Amino acid sequence: MKIVKIIALVLLVALVGIQFVPTTRNQSNTVLETDFMLVNNVPETVQKKLEVSCYDCHSNNTQYPWYNKVQPIAWFLEDHIKEGKAELNFNEWDSLSNRRKKSKLRSIIKQIESGEMPLDSYTLIHKDAKFSKKEMNEIINFITILKDSL
Amino acid sequence: MKNLKINILTMLLLIVSFTNAQGKEKMNHNHGDMKVDGMKMNMDKMQDVKTEAILSDYLSLKDALVADDSKKSAQNGSKLAASLKAFDTSSYTAEQQKELADIIEDATEHAEHITKSAIGHQREHFKTLSKDIIDMVAISGTTSKLYEQFCPMYGDGSTWLSLSKDVKNPYYGSKMLKCGSVIKTIE
Numbered sequence: 001m002k003i004v005k006i007i008a009l010v011l012l013v014a015l016v017g018i019q020f021v022p023t024t025r026n027q028s029n030t031v032l033e034t035d036f037m038l039v040n041n042v043p044e045t046v047q048k049k050l051e052v053s054c055y056d057c058h059s060n061n062t063q064y065p066w067y068n069k070v071q072p073i074a075w076f077l078e079d080h081i082k083e084g085k086a087e088l089n090f091n092e093w094d095s096l097s098n099r100r101k102k103s104k105l106r107s108i109i110k111q112i113e114s115g116e117m118p119l120d121s122y123t124l125i126h127k128d129a130k131f132s133k134k135e136m137n138e139i140i141n142f143i144t145i146l147k148d149s150l
Numbered sequence: 151m152k153n154l155k156i157n158i159l160t161m162l163l164l165i166v167s168f169t170n171a172q173g174k175e176k177m178n179h180n181h182g183d184m185k186v187d188g189m190k191m192n193m194d195k196m197q198d199v200k201t202e203a204i205l206s207d208y209l210s211l212k213d214a215l216v217a218d219d220s221k222k223s224a225q226n227g228s229k230l231a232a233s234l235k236a237f238d239t240s241s242y243t244a245e246q247q248k249e250l251a252d253i254i255e256d257a258t259e260h261a262e263h264i265t266k267s268a269i270g271h272q273r274e275h276f277k278t279l280s281k282d283i284i285d286m287v288a289i290s291g292t293t294s295k296l297y298e299q300f301c302p303m304y305g306d307g308s309t310w311l312s313l314s315k316d317v318k319n320p321y322y323g324s325k326m327l328k329c330g331s332v333i334k335t336i337e
Contacts, residue, residue: 097252103259103278110274 018071026081028060034094045135046142050090053118053129057084059091065125080119098150105147109140201290203233205311208283211264212310215276215320216327220269227264227272234258246289253289257282273304273321280310287311287336295337301330309333 031038037047056062057080068077088104096104111117112131123130131139207230214222234257239250260279264272284298297312304321312318317330 099252099256099282103256106274106278110271 015071021071023071023074023078025064026060026062026078026085027064028091032060032091034092036090036093039094040146043138043142046139049131049135049139052126053131055090056126056129057081057122058088059085060089061091102147102150105143105150109143109147112136112140112143200233200237201286201292202294204230204237204283204286205292205294205296207233208279208311209313211261211276212312212320215269215273216318216323218269218323220272223269223272224265224267227261231258231261231265234261242289250286250289253282253286257286276310276320277305277308280308283311284309292336295335297332298334298336299330300333303329311336 033039036042036050042050062081068074088108093101108117113136118126118129118131207226211223211226211230214226234254237250237254239247239254242250257279260275260282263275264279267275287296294313297315298309299312299317300307300309301319301321303326304319308321310320315332317328317332319327319329322329
């Protein structure tokens, strides 16, 4: 019995302890001039949807709910964000060449169309990130027009 | 109580393995960097071979897609990504270098995606990749005779390169092997 108590205590200390391990938070107060919304004429509804559904992992600013500040969940999340930003960062949009932009836009369309993005593990908690049929059409239309204009 | 013990142990294990995994990932990354450096050193001796190497890997990838072979496409995709990264543009003009760097960055990303996706996705990436390679050849030229072919059905029209005049469609494979036509000969 005593050993259980000791283990429980050690674990508790460890769990509290890892909360103090510093992680790099994906947060920034500056909006870059290269941001997708600043350089493109994005309709308000599309802008809002993109920010809610995509910007958490594809920009320099994540809206963290409280539980995502708790370790080890936060570690798991940082990995996701790192991967997402490497693939596409809306904040740095205008630093891409036209060729790269077209490529990215084509991928955005395919990912949304096929339902691969936003990730299921994300929409499970962020219900508002899901696309309705109407929202999906709206965004894909906008992105397609943008792609063809480049 | 026994259950609690097991639970606690599992959690501890999880945490340990998680931290461990993160460490490993970092180590792998370093290895990758070293390889790239090694390749760069070899490259200086192989100026002329580089475009042809890219083309040859691209054409093998195309053949694998024609054959509906997703696994082989993935392998050829990773070969292509490697030969793209090894492309040294220093012998071109500043403007061409900029254009080529852009093309290579884009093409590499698509080749890398091809290494880790199913055949449908591979073909989507192959479409943009083909455009990149065609643009690259327009700058670099080639020693082989190539045919630019076009399929009007796939994704509002898609092009690709082939060594043979005969059309074998990489976007549909056996489903519509003959769809498409030669639109240009590159020599």
